[in-house]
Amino acid sequence: MNEHAEHSLEHADHPGYGTFIKVWVALLILTGALVGVSHLGQTYAVWGLLTLTPLKAGLVFYFFMHLKYEGPLLKIVVLVTLGTLLIFFALLFSDVAFH
Amino acid sequence: MTTHATAQPGYPTAQPSYLVDTGSRKGLLAWLTSTDHKRVGVLYLYSMISFFFVGVGIGFLMRLVQLTPFQHLITARTYNALFTVHGVIMIFLFVIPGLPAVFGNFFLPILIGAKDVAFPRLNLASWYFFMAGAILAVLSLFTGGGAPDTGWTFYAPFSLKTGTNVSLAVFGAFILGFSSMLTGINFITTIHRLRAPGMKWFRMPLMCWALYSTSWIQLLATPILAITLVLVILERFFGIGIFDPAKGGDPLLYQHLFWIYSHPAVYIMILPAMGAITEIIPTFAKRTIFGYKAIAFSSMAIAGVGSLVWAHHMFTSGMSSLATLLFSLLTMVVAVPSAIKVFNWVSTLYKGSIDFQPPLLFALTFIFLFAIGGLTGVMQGALAINVHIHDTYFIVGHFHYVMFGGTGFAFFAALLYWFPKMSGKMYSKKAIYASWFPMFIGFNMLYFGMLILGMMGMPRRYYVHLPQFHTMHVVATVGSWFLVLGLLAFFGTLIYALFKGSKAEDNPWGGVTLEWTIPSPPPQENFETIPTITHGPYHFEQESQ
Numbered sequence: 290m291n292e293h294a295e296h297s298l299e300h301a302d303h304p305g306y307g308t309f310i311k312v313w314v315a316l317l318i319l320t321g322a323l324v325g326v327s328h329l330g331q332t333y334a335v336w337g338l339l340t341l342t343p344l345k346a347g348l349v350f351y352f353f354m355h356l357k358y359e360g361p362l363l364k365i366v367v368l369v370t371l372g373t374l375l376i377f378f379a380l381l382f383s384d385v386a387f388h
Numbered sequence: 389m390t391t392h393a394t395a396q397p398g399y400p401t402a403q404p405s406y407l408v409d410t411g412s413r414k415g416l417l418a419w420l421t422s423t424d425h426k427r428v429g430v431l432y433l434y435s436m437i438s439f440f441f442v443g444v445g446i447g448f449l450m451r452l453v454q455l456t457p458f459q460h461l462i463t464a465r466t467y468n469a470l471f472t473v474h475g476v477i478m479i480f481l482f483v484i485p486g487l488p489a490v491f492g493n494f495f496l497p498i499l500i501g502a503k504d505v506a507f508p509r510l511n512l513a514s515w516y517f518f519m520a521g522a523i524l525a526v527l528s529l530f531t532g533g534g535a536p537d538t539g540w541t542f543y544a545p546f547s548l549k550t551g552t553n554v555s556l557a558v559f560g561a562f563i564l565g566f567s568s569m570l571t572g573i574n575f576i577t578t579i580h581r582l583r584a585p586g587m588k589w590f591r592m593p594l595m596c597w598a599l600y601s602t603s604w605i606q607l608l609a610t611p612i613l614a615i616t617l618v619l620v621i622l623e624r625f626f627g628i629g630i631f632d633p634a635k636g637g638d639p640l641l642y643q644h645l646f647w648i649y650s651h652p653a654v655y656i657m658i659l660p661a662m663g664a665i666t667e668i669i670p671t672f673a674k675r676t677i678f679g680y681k682a683i684a685f686s687s688m689a690i691a692g693v694g695s696l697v698w699a700h701h702m703f704t705s706g707m708s709s710l711a712t713l714l715f716s717l718l719t720m721v722v723a724v725p726s727a728i729k730v731f732n733w734v735s736t737l738y739k740g741s742i743d744f745q746p747p748l749l750f751a752l753t754f755i756f757l758f759a760i761g762g763l764t765g766v767m768q769g770a771l772a773i774n775v776h777i778h779d780t781y782f783i784v785g786h787f788h789y790v791m792f793g794g795t796g797f798a799f800f801a802a803l804l805y806w807f808p809k810m811s812g813k814m815y816s817k818k819a820i821y822a823s824w825f826p827m828f829i830g831f832n833m834l835y836f837g838m839l840i841l842g843m844m845g846m847p848r849r850y851y852v853h854l855p856q857f858h859t860m861h862v863v864a865t866v867g868s869w870f871l872v873l874g875l876l877a878f879f880g881t882l883i884y885a886l887f888k889g890s891k892a893e894d895n896p897w898g899g900v901t902l903e904w905t906i907p908s909p910p911p912q913e914n915f916e917t918i919p920t921i922t923h924g925p926y927h928f929e930q931e932s933q
Contacts (some may be wrong), residue, residue, distance in 0.1 A: 384699065
């Protein structure tokens with residue numbers, strides 16, 4: 290492997306500070322939005338939690354935990370796990386939402 | 389030709405048996421620090437059988453209490469503690485880890501042609517987690533406010549309020565969860581990475597498929613229980629109010645979270661049992677398994693659909709009508725892959741050259757008892773019936789048919805099947821046959837008696853009973869005496885064989901999977917050279933001629 294290729298691989302494995310800072314700012318904005326939404330009432334707070342929190346977690350997985358730079362197998366495993374969680378949520382809501 | 393098909397019994401090896409201490413440590417210390425998967429399996433075996441007999445003793449005592457309608461033997465509170473501890477010990481310390489931890493650890497690497505599991509040190513650590521969890525659970529009986537009295541399900545809000553030592557018991561279960569998850573990770577990695585050359589997915593013995601699907605459930609479902617139990621502890625110590633209705637919490641949420649793990653756990657318990665039965669039947673029918681892929685996929689289907697049926701434990705808990713309908717439907721669906729397995733086992737036996745040996749007797753007993761357990765389960769999946777029999781002895785009877793008649797008898801069948809390989813000794817077949825009779829008769833008197841009591845309306849977990857239930861209670865209690873007698877004779881025979889048994893042949897049953905191509909007991913690294921596999925696992929030469 291030549292020096293250039295090694296450098297590219299290293300670059301792919303380790304995103305620059307710029308990316309991290311952008312993601313961090315996005316997380317701060319989402320947190321602010323979540324706090325704001327929670328003041329609008331319980332329904333908004335619940336929907337805010339259910340949508341914005343997974344988005345934040347997704348950003349952390351994708352950039353900070355390097356999921357973006359992993360192979361397809363690991364991405365599929367994570368997606369299967371998330372899919373399982375979503376099915377659990379849906380079945381749970383078939384009870385909670387129709388009490 | 390494949391190595392394992394051509395290998396003769398007594399596969400030559402220069403390695404000593406795994407029972408011989410060759411390292412610097414000797415005796416007990418050598419066992420407690422060994423990362424050999426076979427030794428770890430044996431450590432699990434001895435610990436679990438010890439816990440099993442504690443559970444049996446408590447169950448026996450509970451049946452004695454029900455011998456008379458009004459009680460003088462123990463107090464009501466002690467009775468509550470007994471059924472809780474019986475459940476916790478049997479479920480968390482015997483049935484859930486039973487087959488995967490013992491036979492999975494011992495045989496998975498051998499069945500796929502590997503020298504060990506993928507993470508041997510993690511494997512030993514799993515056993516230490518198991519023992520730590522077990523010790524905490526046992527300590528909870530004698531410390532704090534005494535043994536938990538909530539039932540093994542630790543339902544909120546009672547588990548949040550009771551003064552008994554629930555916190556330590558659930559912390560024990562939390563630690564046990566780590567053991568389960570680490571074993572799951574280990575087995576999944578082992579199956580993916582360490583299969584012998586040529587051992588494609590559909591050339592694996594079906595026990596491996598069963599362990600693979602079980603491992604995924606262990607990995608995906610156990611964290612949910614762990615989190616739930618931590619929430620119970622936080623609720624008890626800090627009153628966070630997530631399950632306590634007095635603080636705006638939802639006790640139904642506890643039941644959901646508990647059963648999201650604990651129903652798939654039923655499949656953690658039964659799938660490896662089905663895997664063991666699937667190994668035993670072709671060996672004694674001397675023919676290949678009927679419907680290999682159907683069995684393999686049904687294991688995965690049970691793991692998948694079985695994870696989506698948890699709320700059928702909660703039909704009378706006040707769930708929404710939509711949820712009850714949905715979970716009832718899904719419960720019916722999960723019966724399909726289970727039935728596929730039963731049909732395939734029976735079809736394998738059809739026109740086979742049956743060699744009737746003790747492991748087959750116990751395997752057939754498993755099919756019979758599991759069929760009763762399964763069918764009574766489908767009955768409960770139907771909403772209208774469930775409302776009437778919920779929380780009665782019918783549930784207790786059904787559960788014991790599946791867990792004891794199913795997993796328990798499969799465990800015994802697997803033990804009889806692999807005992808000569810594991811120990812290098814052969815037991816007295818006559819003594820095993822003799823022990824089967826009281827076990828089978830006693831089992832059915834005890835648990836079919838419970839099914840009848842349940843249909844009559846006897847509620848579960850009651851300290852006393854009304855006179856109209858008395859006759860069946862006496863029948864069930866007498867059944868428990870026969871059952872315990874049979875169990876003592878069964879394990880007595882095996883323990884005797886361990887010390888005084890004749891030397892076992894390397895392949896006493898004429899099996900064709902890889903474990904039968906190596907010496908009994910297996911050498912330390914299993915194989916002199918890793919075998920190359922060229923065809924499926926149940927290739928009987930006499931059948932192909």
